[in-house]
Amino acid sequence: MKNTSLINRRKWLRNTALSSAGLVMAANAGAFAHDHYLQESFTEQELLRLFSNENPYSPSPKVKSAIQSLVHRANRYANYHRVNPNALKKAIAKREGLQPENIVLGHGSYQVLTLIAIMYGKNKETIITPKPTFNVVGRYADHQMGANVKYIALDKNHRMDLSAMRNAMDANTSLVFVCNPNNPTGTVIETERLKRFCKEVGKKATVLVDEAYIEYANPAKTKTMVELVQQKENVLITRTFSKMYGLAGMRIGYAMARKDIAEKLDKLNGQFGQLINTLGLGAAMAALEDKPFIRSSIKKNQQVMQYFCQQLDKMKLNYVPSETNFIYVQTGKAFKNFHSQLDKQKIKAIGKDSSEWSRISMATMADMKRLVKIMKNMKTK
Incomplete structure (x- = not known):
């Protein structure tokens, strides 16, 4: 006779490990590339941060006000209150249709x-991804x-x-990853071309489109694929x-997908994986409403990008040429040497x-x- 208590315990441990993995996995995944950044300490005035693609103009006044109004709740989980995960979901859903x-x-x-x-690689499936990208x-x-990851x-x-990504698919392919705009190159895929790709590939595997920088992109060159989620296509x-x-x-991050995909992802996320920090929820909800700040950030980024180019x-x-808030530059010297010279000036960029x-x-x-x-001084030496 099988020991059912042992089986149930194993099942519980497995499910707990998967559902709670989200609380630690970001740190683990990040450790592949960014450990050395965590080992150094600088003041805000000392370090020029050119490696993380952050918005350099600080959170908007509306966001700062929202955060301040919620500081007294920092000791509470973000549930049973007007600022909660479902409220942010509703705000995002309303904006995206x-x-x-x-x-x-x-x-x-x-x-x-x-x-x-985890969801698409747990059974050793094939995953297709470009290289380089936000990997x-x-x-x-x-x-x-x-998983069997194929880099294209x-x-x-x-x-x-x-x-090439389409041709690399096999019968075991579960996911095809697209980063639009791509990180680190800043390039984009034309809207209709990407739509056709998503619909065709989506018949065989889920297409994941990372749109971390979509707000920066010129809408005449590329647009969000959220329309495909509205149409219940096999797209995440x-x-x-x-960033913006x-x-x-x-x-604070999020995914958008048709109901059956979102439910599986939310289940894997687990109860506490969905409990985003209270201050962050309030900040995100305020940020969605602050359109003047977004317009200002886009304009300033365009001006700086034009000057730098x-x-x-x-x-x-x-x-x-980039459709983001970063640019991929051939510096004329190995990044190790380029970075070393920047480091002396307390400037951080990123590269291999x-x-x-x-x-x-x-x-x-x-x-x-x-x-x-x-x-310019580097060029003369």
Whole structure:
């Protein structure tokens, strides 16, 4: 006779491990690439942060007010109160033409992406992802779930090769990952082309579209795929409040999907995985309503990007035209050396040691002028 108590305990442990994994997995997944950033300490005045693509203009006044109004509730979980996860789901759903049941919240999009990696990689399925990209799903599915991850190189123009990704699919493919705009290259896929790809591939596997930077993109060049969620296509979309909305420190992200996909993801998330921090919920709800701040952030980013590209042209440095708040630059020297020289000036960018390419976040105009001066000095040495 089987020991049913032992079986039930094992089942409980497995389910608990999966549902609570979201509380720690973001840190684990992040450790693959960013450990060294956690080991150094600088004041806000000392460090110029050009590695995380944060909004340099601080949270909006409305967000700051919302946070202040909720400080007294920092000792409470975000339930049984007007500011709760369902309230944020409703706000997102209203803006996107969806229902709250289509929204899954997470502690930053990092957590949501790792939950997706578990959901689609737990049975050793095949996952298709471009390279380079924001590789949370591929890396977590490979290292932690033992999935068969196929990496598809970008084309000669640093764009995702959708044809090659489609051709790489096999009978065991569960997920195809698209980052639009792509990180670190800042390139985008034309709207109708991406729609066709999602619909075609979605007949065989779920298409995950990471739209972390979609608010920055020129709508004439690319748009969100949320229309496909409205149409109940086999598509998952992830977004974050960390970039345009200026809430990186609050860790709020979300996914949008048709009801059956969202329910599975929410179940994996678990009860406490859905309990986002109270201050972050209030901040996110206020951020959604603050359209003047978004317009201002977009305008400032465009001005800074235009200036920086002009300076790169003058320095005769190659770069990939970007639809985001960062730019992929060929600095003319191995990133290890480039980073070392920036480090002496207390500036942090990101790249691979052996590559000449670096991803540089946009900062304020004053900070970018400082960077340009330093880069010009590098060129003369």
